[in-house]
Amino acid sequence: xxxxxxxxxxxxxxxxxxxxxxxxxxxxxxxxxxxxxxxxxxxxxxxxxxxxxxxxxxxxxxxxxxxxxxxxxxxxxxxxxxxxxxxxxxxxxxxxxxxxxxxxxxxxxx
Numbered sequence: 001x002x003x004x005x006x007x008x009x010x011x012x013x014x015x016x017x018x019x020x021x022x023x024x025x026x027x028x029x030x031x032x033x034x035x036x037x038x039x040x041x042x043x044x045x046x047x048x049x050x051x052x053x054x055x056x057x058x059x060x061x062x063x064x065x066x067x068x069x070x071x072x073x074x075x076x077x078x079x080x081x082x083x084x085x086x087x088x089x090x091x092x093x094x095x096x097x098x099x100x101x102x103x104x105x106x107x108x109x110x
């Protein structure tokens with residue numbers, strides 16, 4: 001898969017395109033929110049979900065900064081990359097959400 005295009009189901013507008021790893025981040029959080037990502041391609045995105053993702057990126061980022069000091073630089077680097085992916089997906093979705101409390105997201109795999 002080369003990437004995934006994300007769309008606002010209500011407006012049909014293209015939100016943006018994300019890579020495979022960012023898509024894995026998105027589907028992980030959708031699963032945690034109870035969404036069936038295997039069978040469905042339209043999913044509810046709420047402000048609460050994005051807040052949870054933002055807090056998780058902060059936690060993972062803090063972990064990434066501490067791991068090298070604990071003698072685990074490779075794990076710290078992986079955590080830093082993961083935090084960056086969470087931020088990228090969260091920022092994209094938050095911009096698309098705007099003032100709404102929730103939206104329906106759909107995607108198209110390329």
